[in-house]
Amino acid sequence: MKRFWWLICLGVANGLAHAQTAPGACGEPLALEAPPGSTLRYAFQPPSGTAAPVTLLLLPGGHGFLDLDAKGCARKLKGNSLVRSLPIFQAAGFGTALLDAPVGFQGEDGLGGYRIDPHHAQDIGRVIVDLRARTGGAVWVLGTSRGAISAVNATSRLSGEAAPDGVVLSSALMAGQPGARKSWVAHSVFDLPLENIRQPVLVLGHAADTCVRSPASLMDRITARTQGVREQLVTVTGGPGGAQLSSVDACEGRSPHGFVEQEAEVAAGIARFVRGGRY
Structure with a gap:
């Protein structure tokens, strides 16, 4: 049954991935004013076919600048795992909100x-x-790679209607680089008050991720500090591997760091957890 579900998701993902350039395929571009004098833009696709609607706020990694076009599709960071998984989440009935810098x-x-x-x-x-x-x-809130820092920042600090109902961290940045030319390169999820997180927490990593910033062996340090009402650690295996990747490419989306060729499998596991089950 698990393999059957995976094949269905893979077919949906492949079909919808080719449709991303169609009008409305990514989401409606929306804008919010944010002081002082800033604007927040995100692409919104409403949830469908569910009595209990859930929207996934997607926070990509890297520099975080998607440069959303008029159809709500990313012109930058197209290789990011969350950007690539957008049509899979939408096909599963989730609403999606792809947040730009x-x-x-x-x-x-x-x-x-x-x-x-x-x-x-x-x-x-x-x-x-x-x-x-x-x-x-x-x-x-779903944050991947450096986007996981943003997800932890929001989940650990916000309260009331502004707080997310749960958080998913994939390939989280857990090892910074102290002394780097740019001070923010040293930042990781551990620079934030993880102990404030009470919502459900799913932490994902890949066993073959050779990015020095996101070693799967450190994931248990995240849940050692969070106080989530429901928590799960998952180490994904399989895929094409990445042993021959350079240190830079190992931290990019089209690698084990971004669960390449396993997007449908990972999205299905996230869906199960978000809906109250186990990955």
Whole structure:
């Protein structure tokens, strides 16, 4: 049955991935004002076919600047695992909100050191409140790679209607580089108050991820500090591997770090956890 479900998801993913350039395939581009004088843009696709709507707020890694086009599709970071998985989540009935970097953080460094800033958490909270108003349902935050820092920032700092209902961290940045030319390169999820997180927490990593920033062996340090009402650690195996990748490519999306060629399998596991089950 598990393999059957995986094959179904893979077929849906392949079909919808080719449809991303069609009008409305990625989501409706929306904008929110965020002081002081900034604008938050995200691509929104409402949930479908479920009595209990859930929207996934997707926070890609890298510099975080997606450069969303008029159809809500990313012109940058197309290889990011969450960007690639967008049609799979939508086909599973989830709403999706693909969040772009705000105005003022769209240069070479993108979000950079802003990922650990309390104001960044507030930005994400504004989007969560907007999504709740639009859907009347739950909102989960999914952050991958450097985007996991943003997800932890929001989940650990926000409260009330601005707080997410749960968090999924994949290939989280757990090992920074102290002394780097740019100070924010040293940041990791451990720079944030993980102990404040009470929501359900799913932490994913890949056994073959050779990115020095996201060793799967450190994942248990995350849940050792979080206080989630429901928590699960998952180490994914399989896929094409990445032993021959350079140190830079090992941290890119089209590698085990981004669960390449396993997108449907990983998305199905995330869906099960979000809906109250086990990965």
